[in-house]
Amino acid sequence: MIPVLTIDGPSGVGKGTVANIVANQLKWHLLDSGAIYRAFALAASKRNIHLDNTKELLDLASNLNLRFESDPANNGLDVYLDNTEVSSELRTEKTAELASNFAMIGALRESLLIRQQQFRKLPGLVADGRDMGTVVFKDAPYKVFLTANAEERAKRRLKQLHERGIAGNISHTLEEVKNRDERDASRKHSPLRPSEEALIIDTSDLTVNEVVTRVMALVKV
Numbered sequence: 001m002i003p004v005l006t007i008d009g010p011s012g013v014g015k016g017t018v019a020n021i022v023a024n025q026l027k028w029h030l031l032d033s034g035a036i037y038r039a040f041a042l043a044a045s046k047r048n049i050h051l052d053n054t055k056e057l058l059d060l061a062s063n064l065n066l067r068f069e070s071d072p073a074n075n076g077l078d079v080y081l082d083n084t085e086v087s088s089e090l091r092t093e094k095t096a097e098l099a100s101n102f103a104m105i106g107a108l109r110e111s112l113l114i115r116q117q118q119f120r121k122l123p124g125l126v127a128d129g130r131d132m133g134t135v136v137f138k139d140a141p142y143k144v145f146l147t148a149n150a151e152e153r154a155k156r157r158l159k160q161l162h163e164r165g166i167a168g169n170i171s172h173t174l175e176e177v178k179n180r181d182e183r184d185a186s187r188k189h190s191p192l193r194p195s196e197e198a199l200i201i202d203t204s205d206l207t208v209n210e211v212v213t214r215v216m217a218l219v220k221v
């Protein structure tokens with residue numbers, strides 16, 4: 001049984017940062033499932049495939065030429081779509097918004113399931129996203145759900161954007177964060193919610209190190 005630690009939560013909560021550090025400490029593999037949804041959304045928009053064209057979307061999902069390469073400097077992973085590095089393009093709010101819209105389609109989620117489960121390799125996997133603990137790795141022995149108030153998450157998101165040289169302002173970012181969460185939490189298929197077994201950590205007043213310490217305390221290896 002290959003162990004999995006799932007880290008779910010809303011946007012801007014710091015899942016990616018925590019997942020990256022914990023995966024390094026444990027020397028486990030890392031899955032940034034949001035990057036799969038973002039890359040898919042980017043590929044679909046480049047090909048002008050519309051949200052309601054299920055057949056073409058599913059064709060694209062099964063042929064998506066997507067590759068991750070580990071890069072500790074870039075929050076863990078560099079992403080290649082059709083052999084072109086798209087890591088920065090993936091991180092924009094525009095791509096996130098698109099991803100959140102495509103992520104509502106149940107058949108599409110279904111077809112991206114195995115691609116995500118294939119990351120489960122020895123000695124273990126840290127997987128971050130929205131439905132890691134509830135759907136993709138339902139049997140994971142370790143589950144965490146991170147929360148933080150929307151203002152704090154908007155601040156973190158903005159800081160991250162600025163660090164990457166992407167412009168943005170707080171009120172706009174707050175609105176985007178709230179809209180995206182509402183869409184992710186209210187959708188029919190695999191909505192954002194904590195698994196019953198998940199340890200819920202409110203990170204609003206915690207440092208990254210404090211969150212990492214709590215998550216590491218859960219995992220016994």
Ligand code: DC
Binds near residue numbers: 012129132
């Ligand atoms: O984690 P992120 O911000 O990179 O995710 C971008 C969008 O992708 C998110 O708003 C909803 C979707 N997503 C999802 O539906 N399920 C996941 N496991 C991960 C992301």
